[in-house]
Amino acid sequence: MRKYTPKDNVQGKSYYTDRFWVAPRVPRHEVEEGSHFADVVKALGRKAKESYVEIGQLVVHIKASENFNVLKTLKESCGYTQCSEQSAVDYLAKDGEFELFYQLLNISEAKRVRVVCRIKKGEAIESVVPLFKSANFAEREIFDMFGIKVNNHPFLKRILMPDDWEGHPLLKTYPMIGDEFASWYEVDKIFGKEYRDVIGPENRDPARIDRYDTKRFSRVGYEVPFGADISEGEKENPIEYSETVLVDYTKSSKQLDERR
Amino acid sequence: MAQHQVNYASSAGLPIALTSVDKLVNWGRSNSLWPLTYGLACCAIEMMASGASRYDFDRMGTIFRASPRQADVMILAGTLSKKHSEFARRLYDQMTEPKWVISMGSCANTGGMFNTYATVQGVDRIIPVDIYLPGCAPRPETLQYALMMLQKKIRRESANMNNNTKQNLRLV
Secondary structure: OOOOOOOOOOOOOOOOOOOOOOOOOOOEEOOOOOOHHHHHHHHHHHHOOEEEEEOOEEEEEOOHHHHHHHHHHHHHHHOOOEEEEEEEEEEHHHHOEEEEEEEEEEOOOOEEEEEEEEEEOOOOEEOOOOOOOOHHHHHHHHHHHHOOOEEOOOOOOOOOOOOOOOOOOOOOOOOOOOOHHHHOHHHHHHOOHHHHHHHOOOOOOOOOOOOOOOOOOOOOOOOOOOOOOOOOOOOOOOOOOOOOOOOOHHHOOOOHHHHO | OOOOOOOOOOHHHOOOOOOOHHHHHHHHHHOOOOEEOOEOOOHHHHHHHHHOOOOOHHHHOOOOEOOHHHOOEEEEEOOOEHHHHHHHHHHHHHOOOOOEEEEEHHHHHHOOOOOOOOEOOOHHHOOOOOEEEOOOOOOHHHHHHHHHHHHHHHHHOOOOHHHOOHHHHOOO
């Protein structure tokens, strides 16, 4: 029976992992009383569902529908004036959800906050472009790579892939070498679908050897002219070794015994 | 004094040079190859170095042009993404005949290490290639050698491009 491979995550995996290996986890600390982060959590109030400190950085879990209000509070009353990164993680296979995160920076306090929220597949989030200009491209990238729609975005359009691309490449269900649409994209676009037969499929195997290709491959002992048709097999050519190199000294005519 | 040079051209003191049209045309073509500046990735740095004074492409009559209408060699230097493949083919179509293509570096030859959904797995899927130049990235000397090989190829070919075998390989 063929080995079952899960279809909800077709990303490349390592060939071997130790059965007893446990991935190390970053320790989570409580938010200390009286610290800067305690004020941040207090300012967010009940909007912060869960909050802890990881490597000196506050992580706040919120409801996805409140993302705009939370970021507005952080920007206007806590001094987080920069949104340095915003993206998503595909947990569809595990939890049926996307995890979205916003990475915020407070310049005057030199503190960082990560705001994390989760949305179901097909749900949209509210754009934060009115708060942070950097969110414009980041949200377009989220849309391009995961297919997550962003409400009230000024110009929601694919940013990296071509406009007529099908599929969202950062989903776990998207194979790394691309689906059928991706593998024929340039051929279909430039020449048309009827040229698929002329050009042929992509060669994804770097060590591929074509048995009947006599233009690029030859077999020692079975040499044929360049470009010859060998679909019926080729004749064996005995390999001729140099006589001067392979001299059999054990069968020399000189006999040591006679010389004595 | 003994004369070591056999001077066919000026024999009998006449200002005559004998040659064939093929040789004359190919002499002109091969010694004024104008490549299109088509750097796509890190190979472009090596291509620029080949054009600059240390390696000096100009002495071979190779002057980079920024317009496909003025160029007759396309040096595809770097990773060709699928999004860009359409424009690469359009630039190739805009070049005037006769035209030649050098595929520079592993990425342009086969897709190289980018075995991904977004990279064209060898530019010969969309453009007929004359010279495949291996390397990651090839040194400027290697690009010079590739250009000299292309010059050799042009001198060997018929000046009438319709007689050359590559013409049959044109996709469109």
